[in-house]
Amino acid sequence: MKIKAIAANTFREAIRDRILYLLLFFAAASLIFSRLLALLTVGDRVKIIKDVGLASLSLFGALMAILMGTGLVYKEIDKKTIYTLLSKPIHRYQFLLGKYLGLVLTLLVMLSLMSLIFLAIVFAHTLRVEWPLLVAIFYIFIEICLITAVAIFFSCFSTPILSSIFSLSFYLIGHLSWGLEAPISKMKPGLVKILAQIVYTFLPDLENFNFKTEIVHHLPLPSKVFLFSAAYGIFYIIFLLALAVLVFRKRDFI
Amino acid sequence: MAVILRVENLHKSFKVGFIPKKKKILKGISLEVKEGEIFGYLGPNGAGKTTTLKCILGLIFPEKGNIKIFNQPHLSLKAKEKVGYLPENPYFYDYLTATEFLQFYCQLSLLKKKEKEEKIPQLLRLVGLEESADLQLRKFSRGMLQRIGLAQALIHDPSLIFLDEPLGGLDPLGRKEIRDIIVRLKEEGKTVFLCSHILQDIEMICDQVAIIVNGQIVNQGSLQDLISEKILFTEITLSGINSDNLKNIGEVISSTGGKTLVKVVNEDNIEKVIDIVHRQKGKIHSLIPRTATLEDLFVDMVKQR
Amino acid sequence: MKKSIVALILIVSLAAFMALKVKVDKISRAKIPGSSIIYLPSGKYLKYGTFGYSSLLADLIYLWAIQYYSNYSIKDRFQYLDHIFSVIAELDPHYLDPYEIGAIIAVYEARDLNLAFKILDRGLQKNPDQWIFPFEAGHYAQMTVKDYHLAQIYYKKAMEIPGAPPITKRLYANAAFNVGDYQTAWNSWKEVYQTAPDERIKKIASAHLYRIKSTLDIKTLKKAIARYKLKFGTRPQTLSELVRAGLLASLPRDLDGKNYLYNPQTGEVEAPSNPWKR
Numbered sequence: 001m002k003i004k005a006i007a008a009n010t011f012r013e014a015i016r017d018r019i020l021y022l023l024l025f026f027a028a029a030s031l032i033f034s035r036l037l038a039l040l041t042v043g044d045r046v047k048i049i050k051d052v053g054l055a056s057l058s059l060f061g062a063l064m065a066i067l068m069g070t071g072l073v074y075k076e077i078d079k080k081t082i083y084t085l086l087s088k089p090i091h092r093y094q095f096l097l098g099k100y101l102g103l104v105l106t107l108l109v110m111l112s113l114m115s116l117i118f119l120a121i122v123f124a125h126t127l128r129v130e131w132p133l134l135v136a137i138f139y140i141f142i143e144i145c146l147i148t149a150v151a152i153f154f155s156c157f158s159t160p161i162l163s164s165i166f167s168l169s170f171y172l173i174g175h176l177s178w179g180l181e182a183p184i185s186k187m188k189p190g191l192v193k194i195l196a197q198i199v200y201t202f203l204p205d206l207e208n209f210n211f212k213t214e215i216v217h218h219l220p221l222p223s224k225v226f227l228f229s230a231a232y233g234i235f236y237i238i239f240l241l242a243l244a245v246l247v248f249r250k251r252d253f254i
Numbered sequence: 255m256a257v258i259l260r261v262e263n264l265h266k267s268f269k270v271g272f273i274p275k276k277k278k279i280l281k282g283i284s285l286e287v288k289e290g291e292i293f294g295y296l297g298p299n300g301a302g303k304t305t306t307l308k309c310i311l312g313l314i315f316p317e318k319g320n321i322k323i324f325n326q327p328h329l330s331l332k333a334k335e336k337v338g339y340l341p342e343n344p345y346f347y348d349y350l351t352a353t354e355f356l357q358f359y360c361q362l363s364l365l366k367k368k369e370k371e372e373k374i375p376q377l378l379r380l381v382g383l384e385e386s387a388d389l390q391l392r393k394f395s396r397g398m399l400q401r402i403g404l405a406q407a408l409i410h411d412p413s414l415i416f417l418d419e420p421l422g423g424l425d426p427l428g429r430k431e432i433r434d435i436i437v438r439l440k441e442e443g444k445t446v447f448l449c450s451h452i453l454q455d456i457e458m459i460c461d462q463v464a465i466i467v468n469g470q471i472v473n474q475g476s477l478q479d480l481i482s483e484k485i486l487f488t489e490i491t492l493s494g495i496n497s498d499n500l501k502n503i504g505e506v507i508s509s510t511g512g513k514t515l516v517k518v519v520n521e522d523n524i525e526k527v528i529d530i531v532h533r534q535k536g537k538i539h540s541l542i543p544r545t546a547t548l549e550d551l552f553v554d555m556v557k558q559r
Numbered sequence: 560m561k562k563s564i565v566a567l568i569l570i571v572s573l574a575a576f577m578a579l580k581v582k583v584d585k586i587s588r589a590k591i592p593g594s595s596i597i598y599l600p601s602g603k604y605l606k607y608g609t610f611g612y613s614s615l616l617a618d619l620i621y622l623w624a625i626q627y628y629s630n631y632s633i634k635d636r637f638q639y640l641d642h643i644f645s646v647i648a649e650l651d652p653h654y655l656d657p658y659e660i661g662a663i664i665a666v667y668e669a670r671d672l673n674l675a676f677k678i679l680d681r682g683l684q685k686n687p688d689q690w691i692f693p694f695e696a697g698h699y700a701q702m703t704v705k706d707y708h709l710a711q712i713y714y715k716k717a718m719e720i721p722g723a724p725p726i727t728k729r730l731y732a733n734a735a736f737n738v739g740d741y742q743t744a745w746n747s748w749k750e751v752y753q754t755a756p757d758e759r760i761k762k763i764a765s766a767h768l769y770r771i772k773s774t775l776d777i778k779t780l781k782k783a784i785a786r787y788k789l790k791f792g793t794r795p796q797t798l799s800e801l802v803r804a805g806l807l808a809s810l811p812r813d814l815d816g817k818n819y820l821y822n823p824q825t826g827e828v829e830a831p832s833n834p835w836k837r
Contacts (some may be wrong), residue, residue, distance in 0.1 A: 084359070090331075
């Protein structure tokens with residue numbers, strides 16, 4: 001399959017990017033730092049390690065997604081490697097999807113590495129393998145895939161710096177949009193409220209993938225949440241990729 | 255001979271500048287390329303050569319106009335399967351080796367595995383890179399990149415090959431090799447569309463030529479027709495005679511180290527010069543008739559605009 | 560891919576994720592994002608990590624805390640109430656709201672009065688010019704557990720801070736009275752009476768003074784009656800007999816100069832007037 005070929009090529013290229021290893025280093029550093037924090041804290045020590053650990057995975061994963069995704073398509077256009085590719089009998093959407101999948105694969109590898117370090121540190125403290133943590137990590141991965149889709153979308157028409165800013169904004173909005181729910185529900189019913197609700201529903205809600213707190217505190221979660229959140233993520237990704245394909249289709253490569 | 259590439263009335267503008275102003279690059283380009291010929295596409299910088307090429311290849315979308323390759327819409331996969339492209343100043347993935355690079359492109363062209371395994375060494379041999387098969391592309395010289403680019407363009411055995419400045423940056427030996435490859439492709443029945451500045455090379459290998467200036471085709475036709483075989487003038491290098499005698503017969507271009515270079519227009523005047531040299535016991539060092547070259551034509555066309 | 564197909568996928572996926580978002584929102588989750596704040600190290604260390612933004616961080620944590628503590632679905636959310644508010648105090652000791660709100664949460668939600676006092680004490684310690692903290696502490700002492708002694712201490716502290724409202728003194732005096740510290744109460748009410756800015760306050764002070772005097776007087780009279788009984792076997796018929804028996808130098812009268820009322824049957828002594836209706 002042509003998409004597979006491009007994905008494999010993208011993976012090979014992305015995995016060589018030194019930025020990834022720099023971020024991996026910082027992630028490892030912060031995981032080790034969590035051990036230090038554990039000594040200073042008031043309360044259950046392991047919990048802070050789990051919390052900081054999951055937060056690091058989430059944060060550095062997002063950074064990797066943004067930094068790599070925004071450069072990916074732009075680099076091909078800038079270095080003109082894209083010319084020979086697109087003159088071959090492949091569709092533009094195949095190119096884009098291949099790039100996305102290659103990047104997702106790269107991030108999967110990176111996240112797995114970080115998770116391994118994380119779980120090892122937790123194991124050192126509890127002498128148990130904590131399987132529920134893997135659930136939290138899985139949803140962190142879905143969140144990262146979504147951020148990657150955004151980054152690639154912006155990278156189709158914008159420079160890396162602007163794309164990074166936009167993607168970062170997406171990330172921040174995604175984590176703060178839950179705060180709009182309360183004020184909107186208190187609004188007076190009317191056209192403005194309906195418009196506000198539509199905007200609110202459209203805005204990304206990355207907190208849907210945030211099960212860190214429940215899992216660390218062993219709080220119960222209704223199983224529906226897992227299914228719906230994952231579906232939400234997948235459809236949002238499809239939406240963004242479709243949008244990227246539309247933008248990319250008619251783009252002139254001067 | 256069948257027309258395999260037909261371009262009709264191509265128009266394209268770009269928005270340039272901070273406050274976007276529309277700049278028209280292609281102002282109605284039409285051309286035809288027949289099967290089995292080497293087609294030269296020339297023009298000064300900024301005339302629109304590369305833009306035309308990118309429109310044909312689907313990298314740019316024209317505002318107006320029609321492009322058909324092998325009678326198919328130019329963007330269809332069927333058309334693209336028969337097309338190969340080598341861009342100007344090619345740049346490829348640094349970290350791949352030559353073989354890996356060609357393997358990747360093979361995968362995009364849906365060649366069967368067995369064909370792949372034979373094709374790649376064959377192509378490397380064709381472009382003279384079989385020794386660098388396992389060298390990373392980042393270590394390739396400019397000339398080597400051109401060659402691997404050519405290999406990539408040929409990988410799925412296309413019938414119509416687009417080359418944008420394929421001889422740029424090559425040393426004379428390299429240029430000869432590429433020229434030879436292009437001629438060989440023609441012998442295999444393939445069609446080559448060549449964009450170039452280097453007029454001497456075009457003159458050497460092209461059958462048909464189109465000249466584009468300022469977004470319009472100013473001249474088109476077979477090379478033979480465009481350049482008459484008429485001798486324009488003759489350059490004679492001689493020594494040992496009094497230059498005054500040559501006054502009405504020819505133009506003295508230069509006179510250094512005892513040798514004089516004279517430009518003679520009329521064929522009759524050549525006889526007269528030879529006569530004078532003979533009588534004054536001088537010496538003729540060289541006698542070179544000059545026909546109109548593509549360069550002359552080219553410069554003329556550009557000057558007219 | 561045809562443009563129409565891509566557009567179709569676009570619209571379908573848009574509708575899908577928006578519908579899912581609405582669905583997910585409906586599922587309530589027993590959490591507020593960001594609860595990892597609970598595991599913040601002590602405020603002292605945190606200050607070093609905040610690069611000068613400690614008061615901003617204090618604001619943020621405070622805002623978060625309000626959300627967190629308003630979320631009734633979190634069962635044991637008071638476990639770290641002390642810690643969180645102490646972190647806020649360390650980060651920005653002069654941020655006054657958190658002390659008051661922390662105390663309110665402690666009193667009314669966590670039902671931990673000692674914690675409320677701890678928070679308010681800290682507030683006063685870091686902000687000695689804020690009379691509101693001991694003022695409220697006095698209220699809590701007096702109203703929730705009727706600990707007038709503690710209330711008296713707090714009201715005194717509050718009283719001494721310039722800017723404290725005049726009512727503080729009155730509350731102090733009242734608390735003293737309730738604790739049985741009549742001397743302090745009398746003196747304080749006297750001061751209030753003398754410095755009263757209007758008739759209303761004068762009247763209030765006067766009523767309290769009346770009450771104190773009558774309480775003390777009634778005590779004295781009752782003691783004398785008990786001694787009489789011991790000596791003579793029965794209760795006196797009138798109060799004047801106490802004087803005749805030599806048990807009292809003179810009969811105390813109420814603040815207005817009236818005599819106290821005595822019921823020989825029951826032995827009860829009452830003030831002739833209602834202090835509030837004179």
